[in-house]
Amino acid sequence: MLALRKSANKLLLGPPGPSPEELDELLCVAMRVPDHRKLAPWRFVVFEGDARDRIGAELADILSARGAPEPQVAEAAKSMVRAPVVVMIVSSPVDDGRTPVWEQELSAGAVCYNLLLAANASGWAGVWLTEWPAFDPDAAIRLGIGSSERIAGFVHIGTARAQTPERERPTLDAKVTRWP
Ligand SMILES: Cc1cc2nc3c(=O)[nH]c(=O)nc-3n(C[C@H](O)[C@H](O)[C@H](O)COP(=O)(O)O)c2cc1C
Secondary structure, eight states, X not given: OGGGOOOOXXXXXXXXXXXXXXXXXXHHHHTOSOOGGGOOOEXXXXXXXXXXXXXXXXXXXXXXXXXXXXXXXXXXXXXXXXXXXXXXXXXXXXXXXXXOHHHHHHHHHHHHHHHXXXXXXXXXXXEEEOTGGXXXXXXXXXXXXXXXXXXXXXEEEEEESSOOOOOOOOOHHXXXXXXX
């Protein structure tokens, strides 16, 4: 139920997760987002199984080469195996000379959230993260991000080992005005 929607705790996600076929269905749903001029300015990269360890090793390698403390390197190595499935959503704007990149990036954000909602609707828990790799030039190279692209998020999908406690939400009074 959307009124009670909440994200999973990234540290309390585990197996099982969607099968490749189930994930394909979720990705089809995720793509049904508002998209000005139908540019489809986003793409997905799926990390499942051992691929999660391989990308974790690449991320750890980046930090290690920078002399980061060992616990940080170890955390990076494990960062993609917290959930059974991780989907990277890449904002990939199309230069058609008239559609603002901002609009296209918003559409990519909508894809991230739609994927999360689709996963929830199918009974999976999930969370939308960026963390440092989304903003790191070296990570971008290892993740195959093009010069005009940006990482909109990593949506981690699986099963929650514990319920996330409810958190305080903004009130309508704080956020809504009515045009007089
Ligand atoms: C673009 C974006 C990036 C986020 N990145 C992180 C992150 O790197 N780490 C994190 O703990 N939460 C991150 N969050 C927040 C979680 O997705 C989530 O919203 C938060 O844990 C609160 O849970 P809720 O969705 O139930 O309100 C991000 C949210 C957004 C929209």
